[in-house]
Amino acid sequence: MRIVTKLPDFQVAAFGEILARLTELRDNPVETLARVDEIAEITRATAANASLAELLQRLRLLPVIDREAFVQRWHNAKAAVWAIVVALTNPEEEPDQLLGQWQADPPAWLVSAPLDARIVAAELAIAYSANRLAADLFAAVAADGAPRRQF
Structure with a gap:
């Protein structure tokens, strides 16, 4: 906790x-x-x-490999990326359990989130073994036109 x-x-x-x-x-x-x-x-x-400093503070709690790319995605889709970060760093939740819930029943706001936010969610889903959620999100962003180099 x-x-x-x-x-x-x-x-x-x-x-x-x-x-x-x-x-x-x-x-x-x-x-x-x-x-x-x-x-x-x-x-x-x-x-x-939300400020960049607040984002970086919360990122210390998450298994983010490429912080620079993550910050760029936050700049591109602040509200949705911040919602993901806040949800996964909530002290009342376990990130792997929350992502498991999202995997079983993806929230509408996540399904319709901007491409960068869905990529962030997919990358974090992989880190927490929510692989089906990650695959679904990556497939969706590809279908919505994200170039492969973005994820």
Whole structure:
């Protein structure tokens, strides 16, 4: 388990927004289900404020071989790549288990993510032995026009 001692200010603000919205929805489970996408969007919106330093700090927790290429992909698809990084470095989750869940039932946001984000997810999936997910993502980016040299 990883312990986070201080969150960046933009994440604290985002968590505050999410907590406030969840508190509103607590007593209405039907509305809660309808608002999951709204809450996810608030979370993804914080990605635009993520700094390179924060990305590099989290990358220390991941088995990334080519950090330069990873950072370039983050620049090309910040929101989606940041969402992947945050999900896989969440101290409440085990990355291999989360990727196993994504392998069994790929999230819609990942399936429709920009090419660079799907390549990042595929490379990390390989590192955590989610090989079917990696193969599916690589096949999808190839079908969507990514040149082979990109992955």
